[in-house]
Amino acid sequence: xxxxxxxxxxxxxxxxxxxxxxxxLKNYIEEHGTGGNWIAxxxxxxxxxxxxxxxxxxxxxxRPNIKHGDFTPEEDSIICSLYISIGSxxxxxxxxxxxxxxxxxxxxxxxxxxxxxxxxxxxxxxRRSQSAAAADELPxxxxxxxxxxxxxxxxxxxxxxxxxxxxxxxLPAVQHHNPALPWQQNTAAQSNDSxxxxxxxxxxxxxxxxxxxxxxQLSDHTLTGRQLESAAAMASPSSGDNSNVVTIExxxxxxxxxxxxxxxxxxxxGGVLQVDVDWWSYDQGKQSPxxxxxxxxxxxxxxxxxxxxxxxx
DNA sequence: AACAGGCACAACCGCAAACCC
DNA sequence: TGGGTTTGCGGTTGTGCCTGT
Numbered sequence: 119x120x121x122x123x124x125x126x127x128x129x130x131x132x133x134x135x136x137x138x139x140x141x142x143l144k145n146y147i148e149e150h151g152t153g154g155n156w157i158a159x160x161x162x163x164x165x166x167x168x169x170x171x172x173x174x175x176x177x178x179x180x181r182p183n184i185k186h187g188d189f190t191p192e193e194d195s196i197i198c199s200l201y202i203s204i205g206s207x208x209x210x211x212x213x214x215x216x217x218x219x220x221x222x223x224x225x226x227x228x229x230x231x232x233x234x235x236x237x238x239x240x241x242x243x244x245r246r247s248q249s250a251a252a253a254d255e256l257p258x259x260x261x262x263x264x265x266x267x268x269x270x271x272x273x274x275x276x277x278x279x280x281x282x283x284x285x286x287x288x289l290p291a292v293q294h295h296n297p298a299l300p301w302q303q304n305t306a307a308q309s310n311d312s313x314x315x316x317x318x319x320x321x322x323x324x325x326x327x328x329x330x331x332x333x334x335q336l337s338d339h340t341l342t343g344r345q346l347e348s349a350a351a352m353a354s355p356s357s358g359d360n361s362n363v364v365t366i367e368x369x370x371x372x373x374x375x376x377x378x379x380x381x382x383x384x385x386x387x388g389g390v391l392q393v394d395v396d397w398w399s400y401d402q403g404k405q406s407p408x409x410x411x412x413x414x415x416x417x418x419x420x421x422x423x424x425x426x427x428x429x430x431x
Numbered sequence: 432a433a434c435a436g437g438c439a440c441a442a443c444c445g446c447a448a449a450c451c452c
Numbered sequence: 453t454g455g456g457t458t459t460g461c462g463g464t465t466g467t468g469c470c471t472g473t
């Protein structure tokens with residue numbers, strides 16, 4: 119009959135933490151550690167807080183070397199690059215930004231970066247197809263259409279598609295030297311040279327194939343079936359030709375800071391954004407329709423078709 | 432000065448994976 | 453090996469502050 123609650127909600131305090139609670143928690147952990155059991159921790163300290171709440175407070179606020187606010191352009195780029203490639207896996211993204219927490223990155227994306235990058239969305243929201251609008255109003259249990267195999271798009275999926283479209287059009291080939299990503303799996307065996315399983319860390323190169331169009335030209339296009347097919351083909355690493363590879367950095371910079379903006383520092387190495395990712399410790403098996411993109415599936419193709427109708431591309 | 436709306440951030444909730452016995 | 457417990461994560465909500473009217 120369901121799971122037991124992690125704490126007694128009747129006796130547990132909720133809401134903002136007081137300075138006293140903060141210092142009690144901080145002092146205890148600095149002195150004794152967490153003891154490997156967050157659930158028991160508040161009882162030991164004498165805090166009327168849920169263990170989960172204590173853990174969150176420590177990780178997001180009290181832990182040493184936490185940075186708040188003032189994300190740098192480099193951090194912006196890393197967040198955007200990783201969001202495009204792996205979606206809303208905030209813990210992984212935050213792991214690339216020392217001192218940042220997943221909650222921080224998530225909030226920053228939702229309140230600032232997303233608006234900055236996707237703010238150029240046309241007034242097409244109200245032009246959404248009736249089917250899309252109707253899907254929104256369905257109760258949860260009816261939110262899938264099994265008969266047609268169609269699923270309503272998640273906000274995350276829409277955002278990532280739109281970001282793709284803004285960065286490059288036709289659809290970009292984004293290449294990740296990361297065997298965990300779905301479109302890499304087919305060629306993971308071929309690319310062992312670039313991924314040494316004896317190392318615990320490798321670098322991910324986020325690159326975008328150049329097609330000679332600036333992002334300012336990206337809005338008013340209709341994707342044909344052929345374009346969608348070629349997009350799927352482009353997304354495959356086997357498409358091969360990297361001769362015109364450009365860094366995603368420049369496109370992101372333009373979106374983030376306006377046309378003609380210059381990269382203010384940043385981890386650019388040989389035209390390729392270098393992001394250190396501990397892919398080996400990263401759970402390679404975790405995938406979801408929302409969080410991982412396989413540009414070779416018919417589902418993804420239908421997503422793009424839906425996108426083009428929604429955003430009147 | 433008062434109010435409303437928007438925004439940013441902290442915190443909570445529920446789920447699934449990982450862990451432990 | 454299976455079931456219970458704990459942890460980690462992402463989505464969502466609540467709240468206080470700021471800004472415009």
